[in-house]
Amino acid sequence: MRQNDFIQLKQQDWQLFKELLESSEVSDEHDLPKMFRQLTHDLSIAKSRHYSPALISHLNQLLLLGQQQLYKPHNRILMPLMVFVKHTFPAQLTEFRFYIIWAHILFYGVALLMFGITFLEPEFIRNVLPNAQVVHLEEMYDPSDSRFEEERASDSDFIMFGYYIFNNISIAFQSFVGGLLLGFGALYILLFNALYFGVVSAHIVNIGYQDTFFSFVITHGAFELTAIVISAAAGTVIGYSLIAPKKLSRIHAMKASAKKVFPLIFGSFLMLVIAAFIEAFWSSSHSIPNYVKYAVGGFCWVWVLVYVFRRAPNEN
Amino acid sequence: MIDNRYALETPEGIDIMLTPAGIGVRTMAFVVDLLIRGVVLFAASMALQFTGNMGQGLFFILLFCIEWFYPVLFEIYRGATPGKKYFGLVVVYDNGLPITLPGSMLRNLFRSIDILPFAYLSGFVAILCSKQFKRIGDHVAGTMVVYQDTPSKVEHFTVDELPQITLSLTLEEQQTIVAYAERSQSFSEERLQELANQLEPMLECRGEEAVIKLKAMAAGLVGKV
């Protein structure tokens, strides 16, 4: 068959296929997959008979559009988010339970150690933080400070919200990506945060500001600290896949593990948004009595730990 | 044979040709996106400077969202950021399908690796070393940036008379002659003759006559009567 006869014969089908792709409504009248297969057949004929390059590229483009339409992955947001919170995230938490438990042990272990050291030897904080920062810290949680007398205006709450989000999530992302450095980046961030947290809280206790400090951190800490630990665990999973790629090549192992731990990162990202919200609007509020904050904070801790460490319900 | 195109094998057993986008055009697209982001942030800071501290907070949120979600949102809803759209690029998965949330999140998260140590040096090297021009984020997420071409019209050419010529030609040679006729409108008359003169010993004529003969051959090959 000559090229023109071929075009003549098929043109209407191609035109129809293109129109069907462009129209949004779905009708049962036309069998789109069948038309698509026919089109692939046409292209292979055109290629094997060396029809003109223009015709081949035309069919090629048409085919690409068809493929994108037919095999299009879903792109919904709300429903997947629900499914994610209810199923995917807990399932992944269960799968990487080993890493998450170890990350928790490492984080709180180092934090406790540092807390102990600083508690016993108050001058230790000078090794960790520069002096200016210590002074700033002391000012921040000074109960006699005038800021604690009056309620902070909601506009400054917004500043803090924005700042916290930016800050926290950068940490989580860093530790995820830090996994690429054989997991050492993630571990570094985890340990650094643990050290900082332990030293600072012990120092606060030493100077006797614990009430303002712990009432402040307890609620959002439940989400924030857990999220940082989870993202560091995710980072080490990637790092470990690079160290021990099993039967895959390193690059494939890295890809596969990045895909696998992505829910962990996304989950900790959600938790950090929640944490930033609480930190900005709840923790910093001075009109709420401390025992309420402790109660709510305690409840949040229990809930978060149960959510993270319970076994995921079976998929079926 | 070096080609910047990439043959994608579909489940139906046919190759679709995709053209990955390389350094040049992606740099340009990035600059356009950077400009857009800069303008938005500048406008926001102008508008928010009168709202005091709350405005500053909002600005931080905006900065964060634009930093991390500007590419993601545009990629999952429009297929590419405005800068890429402007240059006719689109982000797809390795199998040619439109990108979705996880892929887009991953490839944009890993921007923070590509940017190391400064100004996308790792991304640049990764793109150079990859046949599909993938930066590290693309490798991780299994995505690539390709040119989005709309289906082109098959060019038609006209012939007035049809002298009968028979030459035994291979399929590839036939393709050349058909391409000659199809693209003849974009060449000047002198150039057409010059090209046709290449086949002088076979056509046994030169100049205008050769052009007509060659076009007639093409017409015969595509079956135009």
Add this chain to the structure above:
Amino acid sequence: MKIEALAIDTHPRNSWKSFDLGCRMAMQWWWPLYGFMLCSTLPFFLLFTLLSPEYGVYLLWLLKPWFERGLLYIHSRQVFGQQVSVVEALKAWQSQIKVYWLASITWQRLSPSRGFDLPVAQLEGLRGEKRKARLRLLHQTTDDNSFWWLLICLHWELFITFGLLMLVNMLIPLGFEWNIAEAFYSESNLILIAYNVCWYFALVLIAPLFIGGGFAAYLNRRILLEGWDIELGLKKIRNRWSAKQISLLVILVAGLMGYAADAPVAYAQTNELEQATEELATDPEEPQLSEDALKKHTAIKESLQEILAGPPFHNKEMVRDWRWTGWKWESSESEEPPDLSGWMGVFAVIAKFAEVILWVLFISIIGWLLWLSRHQLAKLLNIKVDLKKQKVDLPAFSRHEKQQGLPSDIPAELDALLEQQAYRQVLSLLLVSSLTYLYEKHDLSLTESMTELECLAEIRSKVQGESLRFMTSLIQLWIDLAWAHRWPNAEKMAELCTQWQQVFLTVEAGETP
């Protein structure tokens, strides 16, 4: 120039795609390109920076178009499949600079479309007005992005310079007081040299890409404007046609020989066919195919293989296996606790002991390996080791009864057992003794896990004649008794015993004096 060996795909593109093609070209031919770039620029770089660390690099920057001539030379040769080595490029380089050697580093140095214009002067050899007219023609398009390409490359050169500087900065250990920002504003020579070196590497990295992109854009412009790809195609047609005219005579002569040349091929094919039919015939499951059907079958199969190997099927195959690549110690993930000074002494002692232990372990492993390969070693050194003293690895079934070796007087033992009608023991004894004998005599390879029939098959492959016949009937009897619980009658057992004496004892008696 061989147009048949064209190394790039020439279909019409837009300018951005052609730059991408240029980058792919540069990466494909990286060896000559970067080799040439390094060889040609390094002496100048060193000389200039020695002369003046501050301004030397600007001189190199000014002379860059000269080096680009060599790069374009390599690109333009490689496009037509001609392999250019670094040395060849360096030799040809001089002649490439001659055209516009001064203009290219003075008033043409800042031309916005330098990379795109270069082929017109260097490859087409046009000068003066002709060149200008030609460039005007080539630039007549809305899709002329050669200036953008130059800007992009320029900026990347800068960014890569700073990127490399940052990398150096990152790699400098913390204790070393060196702040990049401070150093940049200071007058120190160190930062100047670091900057120069980084810039030099960026220049070497970018130049082949820049020239490749410009050259590809130039070719693409010619494809769009003049049908350069079509011209090549038409030339190919003409070449083939004229070659055909010339070789007509040759073909006529060769025609006769063609028959002869064809014959072996045909013969080989039929041979293969016969083999295939033979293979089919030996398989009883397969229905017999007629010659014709078979021919068709193989023909289809062959053409299928051919199609499957062709372009639409990628035949991607990923093969993974483990391979020894030398010692590579992977760092473990554990973090060290910060304070170790107290433990150091203990560690040192442990380490010393560990060294001794490791040596002992190493030596004992070597010794063990030697012991394992003692037979091979013996063979190597021509030392005769009496293998017969080795314990025979008899199949498990034969050792039905627990036996402490063979009794010294087997016939007497047999008689005694026959008396008691302990046929199992009799058979077992027969099996053990005869297998031991055959093992020593015929070098049977017996293993403990062998079944009766496997054992018999092994015997059949090594032993013939009377012994084989005896072993067959013995093992058959054993199977009947052990598995089917068919009790043999007394005569049969007695007959077997005498047979055994005939087969083994007489032979042995005849052989050993």
